[in-house]
Amino acid sequence: MSGTFIGMPKFQTAAKEALGNSQQRRNLQHATGTIRGKRARVVEELDNWEELRQAGAAIKDNVLTHLDTYLVQLEESLTRAGATVHWAADAEEANRIVTSLVRATGAEEVVKVKSMATQEIGLNEALEEAGIHAWETDLAELIVQLGHDKPSHILVPAIHRNRAEIREIFLREMGQVGTPPPGGLTSDPRELAEAARVHLREKFLRAKVAISGANFAIAETGTLVVVESEGNGRMCLTLPETLISVVGIEKVLPRLEDLEVFMQLLPRSSTGERMNPYTSTWTGITPGDGPQDVHVVLLDNGRTDALADRVGRQALRCIRCSACLNVCPVYQRVGGHSYGSVYPGPIGAILNPQLRGTASDVDQSLPYASSLCGACGDVCPVNIEIPELLVHLRTRVVDEHRGGIPSGEQIAMKGAAWMFADHRRWEKAQKGAELSGRALGKKDTIGRLPGPLSAWSDARDAPTPPTESFRSWWKREKGDQP
Amino acid sequence: MTSSPLTPQAPLPGRGMRVALFATCFNDTMWPETPKAVVTVLERLGVTVEFPLEQTCCGQMFTNTGYAREALPLVERFADVFDVYDAVVAPSGSCVGSVRHQHATVARGCGQPALADRATTTAGKVYEFSELLVDVLGVTDVGATFPHRVTYHPTCHSLRMLRVADKPLRLLREVRGIDLVDLPEAEECCGFGGTFAMKNADTSVAMGSDKAQHVRETHAEVLVAGDNSCLAHIGGLLTRQRSGIRVMHLAEVLASTERDFAVDNELGNQPGSATGPAHRKTTDQEVTA
Numbered sequence: 001m002s003g004t005f006i007g008m009p010k011f012q013t014a015a016k017e018a019l020g021n022s023q024q025r026r027n028l029q030h031a032t033g034t035i036r037g038k039r040a041r042v043v044e045e046l047d048n049w050e051e052l053r054q055a056g057a058a059i060k061d062n063v064l065t066h067l068d069t070y071l072v073q074l075e076e077s078l079t080r081a082g083a084t085v086h087w088a089a090d091a092e093e094a095n096r097i098v099t100s101l102v103r104a105t106g107a108e109e110v111v112k113v114k115s116m117a118t119q120e121i122g123l124n125e126a127l128e129e130a131g132i133h134a135w136e137t138d139l140a141e142l143i144v145q146l147g148h149d150k151p152s153h154i155l156v157p158a159i160h161r162n163r164a165e166i167r168e169i170f171l172r173e174m175g176q177v178g179t180p181p182p183g184g185l186t187s188d189p190r191e192l193a194e195a196a197r198v199h200l201r202e203k204f205l206r207a208k209v210a211i212s213g214a215n216f217a218i219a220e221t222g223t224l225v226v227v228e229s230e231g232n233g234r235m236c237l238t239l240p241e242t243l244i245s246v247v248g249i250e251k252v253l254p255r256l257e258d259l260e261v262f263m264q265l266l267p268r269s270s271t272g273e274r275m276n277p278y279t280s281t282w283t284g285i286t287p288g289d290g291p292q293d294v295h296v297v298l299l300d301n302g303r304t305d306a307l308a309d310r311v312g313r314q315a316l317r318c319i320r321c322s323a324c325l326n327v328c329p330v331y332q333r334v335g336g337h338s339y340g341s342v343y344p345g346p347i348g349a350i351l352n353p354q355l356r357g358t359a360s361d362v363d364q365s366l367p368y369a370s371s372l373c374g375a376c377g378d379v380c381p382v383n384i385e386i387p388e389l390l391v392h393l394r395t396r397v398v399d400e401h402r403g404g405i406p407s408g409e410q411i412a413m414k415g416a417a418w419m420f421a422d423h424r425r426w427e428k429a430q431k432g433a434e435l436s437g438r439a440l441g442k443k444d445t446i447g448r449l450p451g452p453l454s455a456w457s458d459a460r461d462a463p464t465p466p467t468e469s470f471r472s473w474w475k476r477e478k479g480d481q482p
Numbered sequence: 483m484t485s486s487p488l489t490p491q492a493p494l495p496g497r498g499m500r501v502a503l504f505a506t507c508f509n510d511t512m513w514p515e516t517p518k519a520v521v522t523v524l525e526r527l528g529v530t531v532e533f534p535l536e537q538t539c540c541g542q543m544f545t546n547t548g549y550a551r552e553a554l555p556l557v558e559r560f561a562d563v564f565d566v567y568d569a570v571v572a573p574s575g576s577c578v579g580s581v582r583h584q585h586a587t588v589a590r591g592c593g594q595p596a597l598a599d600r601a602t603t604t605a606g607k608v609y610e611f612s613e614l615l616v617d618v619l620g621v622t623d624v625g626a627t628f629p630h631r632v633t634y635h636p637t638c639h640s641l642r643m644l645r646v647a648d649k650p651l652r653l654l655r656e657v658r659g660i661d662l663v664d665l666p667e668a669e670e671c672c673g674f675g676g677t678f679a680m681k682n683a684d685t686s687v688a689m690g691s692d693k694a695q696h697v698r699e700t701h702a703e704v705l706v707a708g709d710n711s712c713l714a715h716i717g718g719l720l721t722r723q724r725s726g727i728r729v730m731h732l733a734e735v736l737a738s739t740e741r742d743f744a745v746d747n748e749l750g751n752q753p754g755s756a757t758g759p760a761h762r763k764t765t766d767q768e769v770t771a
Contacts, residue, residue, distance in 0.1 A: 371675025374642035394548030460718030470514035
């Protein structure tokens with residue numbers, strides 16, 4: 001697979017390129033619009049949605065506040081149930097652990113349940129380097145993998161592809177890595193799904209090792225939970241001899257009862273369904289049933305850095321439902337690749353700079369990849385205040401750049417702030433606008449603006465300043481009033 | 483005072499009330515007709531409007547771009563200027579949103595908890611224009627006449643930051659002669675987003691073009707909203723496209739009265755021009771593309 005996100009250009013550059021892809025824009029508009037409508041309908045059905053959201057946020061906040069305690073408890077429960085727990089500080093360590101676990105089995109291939117954590121750490125690429133083939137078994141992930149592509153959406157990784165494109169990918173690629181599609185394959189969804197089913201069946205039945213993530217990890221019982229729609233997850237979690245699960249440390253929940261809240265919030269927010277088709281739970285090893293060698297890799301990879309930010313840590317509440325992507329007008333137009341991460345859209349814009357830090361161009365630009373319209377915050381099932389966090393992270397980016405040679409933006413902002421700090425300075429500046437308004441005379445709008453202002457006027461007319469400010473009018477008309 | 487009571491006998495809903503006007507820096511300089519219209523409507527309802535000249539800017543542009551330290555003196559100034567009033571009104575959902583939801587956060591983030599408390603108290607008295615009319619004065623009929631086909635865009639910060647809900651629409655529905663039509667995908671962002679319009683100009687224009695398209699689909703003559711910044715963005719696209727559709731602030735529509743149109747008709751002017759700012763009225767010939 002070719003695509004990793006390292007070395008991505010900043011959001012603005014990637015977005016500009018994506019905007020030019022009109023087929024992708026149509027695919028995205030159609031798909032996000034459909035999911036958005038479904039979600040709205042099923043959420044409307046519940047009269048306690050707000051209470052569920054608050055409960056979800058409260059459970060997650062409790063977990064984040066006492067994360068150390070719950071993680072130790074989880075480790076104890078998992079070990080007691082027969083699983084082996086590994087701790088990974090970063091992507092490299094996690095990949096090393098998983099690779100050596102697979103090597104120890106002698107297997108040269110693994111089947112995978114769709115997992116954001118393993119995508120985040122680039123596990124497939126690491127395994128490939130070690131000579132181990134990792135087969136994605138989720139339909140959309142399979143499309144992305146076969147297409148040598150990158151995921152564009154958290155829940156629907158191939159959202160940017162349409163049926164015709166998928167048919168082409170299947171015809172071109174499937175036969176090279178396994179069972180080819182039947183002759184005469186059309187772009188009918190049933191035929192495409194059947195081709196994938198046959199292709200995957202061979203891999204399920206052969207696999208000795210499976211790799212998964214987990215949507216939730218229950219501290220009290222050591223139970224891991226995977227929520228999915230296609231049954232591929234169930235196959236991976238039950239058929240192979242060895243199961244390795246890579247789990248972000250923020251996925252822990254205190255008790256099994258806590259699932260009650262999230263099993264309502266997650267399917268409705270993500271796929272617009274009342275309940276997802278498959279919910280698999282497994283607790284360590286059951287002799288004679290399912291995998292007999294179970295490993296859990298608990299992954300930090302920047303999560304404790306995010307936790308250290310008292311404002312920003314609420315991003316770790318995220319349950320990866322992707323509702324914020326589907327309502328985001330920016331995401332809808334530029335797609336997921338522009339965000340330079342497996343976490344695109346509004347959640348990606350606040351999560352990535354916290355997990356990865358703000359050293360790179362793409363991570364510095366992500367907090368600005370939003371018009372702050374607020375739709376993401378409204379739709380979030382665990383009440384993450386995404387717009388506020390975007391502003392919070394913008395402040396972090398700006399503050400990190402203070403002290404050096406000032407940029408044009410810094411000079412402009414400082415100058416404007418100085419001007420606004422005293423109304424007499426502001427009035428003088430307004431006089432300038434009035435003069436230019438008079439100079440421009442009767443024109444209603446200005447066509448092209450010079451310099452950086454051309455970013456506005458390339459596509460939009462700019463209004464001509466009026467010849468008299470409100471302040472001047474007030475002084476003239478009402479100056480003698482209190 | 484240009485008061486024209488709604489009905490001659492009824493007591494004026496704003497009588498005895500003193501309200502400070504926060505014009506916002508953008509309206510003060512670029513769209514003076516909007517704060518003038520606010521004064522017109524409020525005085526018509528009996529309110530005494532004051533305009534403290536020490537006011538400048540709420541600091542939203544700085545805060546939202548990440549320049550919290552630059553915004554801090556403006557947060558303090560805002561509290562200094564407006565703390566003494568019982569009620570403050572601003573014709574911008576976005577600026578009121580900033581005062582209400584960001585001022586205290588900025589102060590706290592800069593290590594000034596006492597200022598954060600003051601900012602919270604001040605923000606409690608600041609109302610967006612439609613909020614003041616509907617929630618404080620308890621009116622939806624402000625005695626306006628505007629015989630045009632109009633569509634309304636609920637700007638994001640009014641809608642989601644302030645939750646003004648249908649207050650602007652309730653005010654518009656009471657306007658005499660108005661033909662109010664629904665805007666498709668009304669609640670989707672127009673793509674202005676403050677400095678987003680410059681920093682992510684391509685995405686901003688892509689969003690704005692879809693919004694402009696929806697506006698055109700309504701065949702409205704006038705697009706109305708509660709924020710001139712969003713209107714400048716959508717309006718800038720509409721005039722570049724030579725659509726012939728004007729943009730107007732809600733306050734300007736509500737300031738229009740039958741008398742404006744009577745005078746207009748006598749003079750042979752286009753209806754609405756007495757209240758719509760002359761510099762913004764566009765025709766195809768005048769557009770410089």
